[in-house]
Amino acid sequence: MKVTNEPASRREGETDMLFEIDPASVRTEYELLHLMRRLISRYGFAHFMIARLPMADEQRFSERLMLSNWPAELVQQYDASETFQASLLIERLRQTKLPIAGGPELMEPARKGAGKAPAILLPPHADMAHFAVLLHTTYGEPFVVVLSGKRDEPAGGERATLYLALVQLFECLERTFDAGSGAREKLSSREIECLRWAAAGKSSDEIAIILGISAYTVSSYFKSATRKLDAVNRMQAIARAMRMKLI
Structure with missing residues (x-):
């Protein structure tokens, strides 16, 4: 599938995002949010999201969402339709450790009748390509990372660079899980x-x-x-x- 808009070109002499990330220096979700925005801007994507992998007995999509710049209306639509957990994207990620890439069809239900809503694409994903990886925390908890935008599917060295950059960024996210836990008050x-x-x-x-x-x-x-x-x-x-x- 061919989609419009090439990735934003990098300035001459600018280093890869991969080599600019120092996981030990990222201590807050705000800092990680800034890095994710830089990453998608660098590679011509518009949206990103990190969420726990959907399980059969888990709660709504919005409650699994860890970090994203998705519009609130889009999150609400996926909550109501239960489309995301039934999507082709999630089915394919469960079957491989490699990154996957594709067009809007990745967000469609993998099987007819899956989810609560009809098999329609939800805007703004109706005309976007997606690049997704499945990553695990140190304790083995699975997370989905998705980059979306109106650009060609990443290939070759760009695909590998994006994957490694997301691995490093996910390590940053995992560090934020623990960074504030000692200082937080105990819940009643x-x-x-x-x-x-x-x-x-x-x-x-x-x-x-x-x-x-x-x-x-x-x-x-x-x-x-x-x-x-x-x-x-x-x-x-x-x-x-x-x-x-x-x-």
């Missing part, structure tokens, strides 16, 4: 319960009924848990709690 049993039920898809009102407390109290537990986990919202707090194996 109630906070953990609220996060666990939220990860299972329960609303604040439902959690309040299950735990026999008010919805206001549930909300206060979420706020304190979010602060202790240094997260920006409930969704990120759930993701970080799962990453730290607290829920």
Whole structure:
């Protein structure tokens, strides 16, 4: 498949992204976000995302998402349709340790009838090519890394360079998992319960009924848990709690 727009050309004398990364110097997700943006700009991609590999019994796509610049509307669409976990991209990644690349068809359901929504492509992915790799943490937890954009599929040396750069960036991400864990306050049993039920898809009102407390109290537990986990919202707090194996 041929798509438009070649990768942005590199300035003469500019070193490869691969050799600019010092994993030991990256301590925060903000620093990693900056590096990911530089990487996709360098190679002509528009979007990136890093997420835990979908499992049959896991929660929504948005709660597996670790780092991305995907539009919020796109994440919500994949949540509602359950298309991502049923996609050809995920099926192919489960079958190989090598990077995969392809066009918009990678985001389509691998089998007819998979997912909750019809087999339609979700914008802006309807006209983008994708480059994806499956990477594992030191403890063997699988993660999916996807770069998307209106450009030709990476090939040859560029493909190898991108893969190695993503391995290094993923190591940076894994370091951020541990960097703040010692400084974070310990979650209370109630906070953990609220996060666990939220990860299972329960609303604040439902959690309040299950735990026999008010919805206001549930909300206060979420706020304190979010602060202790240094997260920006409930969704990120759930993701970080799962990453730290607290829920």
